[in-house]
Amino acid sequence: MISCRLIQITRNRQGQPIRTERRIAGDALRIGRGAECAIHLPDHSVKLRHAVIRDTDAGTYYIEGDGTPVCVNGSFHEAAELVAGTRISIGPYELVAETAAGGAELVVSIELVRPHPQEENLLARAPVSLAATGLSKRQPAFWLGLLIALAFLLLPLVQTNSPSVRQALAALPLTPLQTWNPGPLLPGHQSFAAQCDKCHRQAFRAVPDAACTDCHRATSPHATPAAAADLRCAGCHRDHKGKDGMVRSDVPLCVSCHGDIKRRSVDSALADVHGFDADHPEFSVTFKSRPGDAGVRRVALSDKTALVEESGLKFSHKAHSGKVRRPSEPQKFQVMACADCHQPDSGGLRFKPVTMKEHCFDCHREEFDFNPPVDEHRLAHGSERAVVDMLEHYYLKKALREDTGRGGRVPVQQALVDAAARAGNTAAALTGDIGCGLCHETEPAGSGAGIPWKIRPLAITERWLPQARFAHDKHRAAKCTQCHELNRSRDSADVAIPDLQKCRECHGGEQGGNHKVASPCAACHAFHDAPRAQLTGK
Amino acid sequence: MPHRRTLLEYRDRRYLKAASLLIAAAVLAYALHRPPVAPYGGTWLGYALGTLAALLALWQTWLGVRRRRDGSGSVQGWVSAHVYLGAALVVLATLHSGFQLGWNVHSLAYVLMLALLATGGYGVFAYLRIPRLMTDNLGEDSFEDLLLKIADLDERARTHALHLPDAVSAVVMKAIQQTAVGGGIARLLSGRHPDCPTHEAVRRLHDQDDTLDAAQADHHRELYSILLRKESLLIRARQDLAYRARLGFWLYLHAPLAVATLAALAAHVFAALYYL
Incomplete structure (x- = not known):
């Protein structure tokens, strides 16, 4: 049976101990946090049953851990004897065995020497706001802004102004300066894509025309310098738009000047236009000039009296279309089509020139034969002189073979004189509707010539509308006669160029509409065609 | 229950109009508009829309900064303007671009602006929705009430656990x-x-x-209920913090994105004018 004086030590504000005593007794004194323990230490770092104090037969006391060692005088022991001054640490408490005042009685003092610090507030254990986690708005904003300004503003600027930096960066797949490029260049310009200053010659200044004309030297201007003073190449030609962006072909561009052409060019002879389907003037054909003609002869298709071609040829389209008789074999018929004479050229825009040798001679060979034939001589085609030479040659040969009737041959000297006279007579008769005159218009020759007439120089118009780009191959779905009304034409003076009305049957304005082909100005007109050069008809 | 006017309905939807x-x-x-080649930022309308959009962007930034500095009643008006005109800005900028995008600083500015709009859009959504959820979650308690109750329960749990x-x-x-x-961002x-x-x-x-003996069993039961x-x-307390975090989180993206957008916008304008 243990009898124990238990002294509870607390301290006042000055730190002086206040001792309160009570007596406990039992066979063994249990120490622990459990309520049933004689020495009750209500703290969670104390085990429910931490240790037990027992006595021995010899009258001494010892402490024994309940399953775990106990800290006695600073070291852990399964059990230890309690003598005066033995210090036992249990959790925050310190138990000290004191000298018994009355002999065998056990005296133990208990003091809370390591009180738990005030438990930290629930809020202090972890951040309760995003700001408290260290997340910042300013820092990422600053660095992101700085990074973008460096990479996309400063670096490109340094790159464009420093050749050495440009060279150093050239190998990169994407250089800083390229991030300024708003879009792909025209394929032809991509060879110098890295050199922005090839075109952008001055900072903060628009691309000058010289940047274009340095390479594009042959491009003709559209209008006189005075009329186009305020226009820039780049006004219409915008690069960095891929392969389609370069060429402006919109009607408003044309109408901005041609809608009121006098405002831009007071002495312009052109009519105002606002669109093909609106007020486009009637086409004017441009006849081919002859040497010595004064100026260009342009005639509106509506001016029927002036619309006369003076080609110098006599030709009937009616006689050369459909079922026709071959002049050389009148009993035979042949069906003739446009394409027999008019063969497209390699560009597909127009046709190869019609030539006598290729297109006429096959049927009209008889016109060139002599009757009776001598050594397959044939009338020459080329010049009046060649015709007369050939005739003299023919008559000379003929005379030299003829019998004089007096059993001898004509003397050569005589034959030469006769041949020249007969050739002159025959040649003089080849005008009108026979010989050369069958196809060619003739006019009186000067007095000194060998024959009294000469062939009128030819002026066959091949580009009727030189300001328009008409591609015949794009219109191949249509029959020729759908546009060219030539079936009834007997005269080569007839002009069979389709007029505005004919084109409008299929072609609408810029947007088309009404089942018509969309036809902006640029569908027919080229911007940089130098008009003056073309209007000469050469 | 009277209808609570939101920032979107401010002054009879003045800024929406x-x-x-x-x-x-x-x-x-x-x-x-009939652009010469294709619509883009360099036509007269492109320049006009671009200038308008840039001015609007600067004004938007100023509104954003002002909103942060001023916490008084007129905030709602500014936020309302910020939201509606921000949406208009995106339309203007899109038309300014002529729908042309590429790997360049011009499109970077555009994409950053879209990201800015997305975060701002979430912000509006959060402002409209979360306060109601917070009220539902807290009921009549305040966040501090919850903490006090938790501290009290802890004290009682400590006694029973002894x-x-x-x-x-x-x-x-x-x-x-x-x-x-609380805890980390996630x-x-x-x-x-x-792992609570x-x-x-x-x-x-x-x-x-x-x-357990009978007394301990009582403690056990009581402790479990506590x-x-x-x-x-x-x-509930954590949900409250989550709502608060969600109310504010978008701004941690929105503000840096705003600065990034302005920087890209400056580079875009400079590049466009430098190589006119």
Whole structure:
């Protein structure tokens, strides 16, 4: 049976101990946090049953851990004897065995020497706001802004102004300066894509025309310098738009000047236009000039009296279309089509020139034969002189073979004189509707010539509308006669160029509409065609 | 219940009307515009839309900064203008671009602006939705009330745990000492703490321990009920923090994106003018 004086030590504000005593007794004194323990230490770092104090037969006391060692005088022991001054640490408490005042009685003092610090507030254990986690708005904003300004503003600027930096960066797949490029260049310009200053010659200044004309030297201007003073190449030609962006072909561009052409060019002879389907003037054909003609002869298709071609040829389209008789074999018929004479050229825009040798001679060979034939001589085609030479040659040969009737041959000297006279007579008769005159218009020759007439120089118009780009191959779905009304034409003076009305049957304005082909100005007109050069008809 | 006016309905939707007008005018001009080649920033309409959009962007920034500095009643008006005109800005900038995008600083500015709009859009959504959820979650309590109740329950749990076996006591003490309401960014935003010591303690105390004596069993029962109450309070407190975090989180993206957009915009304008 243990009898124990238990002294509870607390301290006042000055730190002086206040001792309160009570007596406990039992066979063994249990120490622990459990309520049933004689020495009750209500703290969670104390085990429910931490240790037990027992006595021995010899009258001494010892402490024994309940399953775990106990800290006695600073070291852990399964059990230890309690003598005066033995210090036992249990959790925050310190138990000290004191000298018994009355002999065998056990005296133990208990003091809370390591009180738990005030438990930290629930809020202090972890951040309760995003700001408290260290997340910042300013820092990422600053660095992101700085990074973008460096990479996309400063670096490109340094790159464009420093050749050495440009060279150093050239190998990169994407250089800083390229991030300024708003879009792909025209394929032809991509060879110098890295050199922005090839075109952008001055900072903060628009691309000058010289940047274009340095390479594009042959491009003709559209209008006189005075009329186009305020226009820039780049006004219409915008690069960095891929392969389609370069060429402006919109009607408003044309109408901005041609809608009121006098405002831009007071002495312009052109009519105002606002669109093909609106007020486009009637086409004017441009006849081919002859040497010595004064100026260009342009005639509106509506001016029927002036619309006369003076080609110098006599030709009937009616006689050369459909079922026709071959002049050389009148009993035979042949069906003739446009394409027999008019063969497209390699560009597909127009046709190869019609030539006598290729297109006429096959049927009209008889016109060139002599009757009776001598050594397959044939009338020459080329010049009046060649015709007369050939005739003299023919008559000379003929005379030299003829019998004089007096059993001898004509003397050569005589034959030469006769041949020249007969050739002159025959040649003089080849005008009108026979010989050369069958196809060619003739006019009186000067007095000194060998024959009294000469062939009128030819002026066959091949580009009727030189300001328009008409591609015949794009219109191949249509029959020729759908546009060219030539079936009834007997005269080569007839002009069979389709007029505005004919084109409008299929072609609408810029947007088309009404089942018509969309036809902006640029569908027919080229911007940089130098008009003056073309209007000469050469 | 009277209808609570939101920032979107500010002053009879004055800024909605202004923004709609702006958008309609821009769309109409774009539709009627006949650009020479294709619509892009360099036509006269492109420059006009771009200038307008840039000015609007600067004004938007100023509104954003002002909103941060001023916490008074007129904030709602500014936010309303910021939201509606911000939406209009995106339409203007899109039309300004002529729908042409590429790998360049010009498109970078555009994409950053879209990201800015997306975060701002979430902000509006959060402002409209979350306060109601917060009220539903807290009920009549305030966040501080919840914390006080939790502290009180902790104190009571501590007393009851003294009587229970060491293992139980350790779990409960851990729940008392180590349970946190807040946490890292992910925990703050989700409100979920997968390794919460209190959840663990609740799980541990769920099953009745047959080895306990009658008094201990009483403590055990009482402790379990305390922990359950604490757990439900914790869930609400954490949910409250999650709502607060979600109310503010977008701004951590929005503000840096705004600065980034302005920087890209400056580079875009400079590049466009430098190589005119």
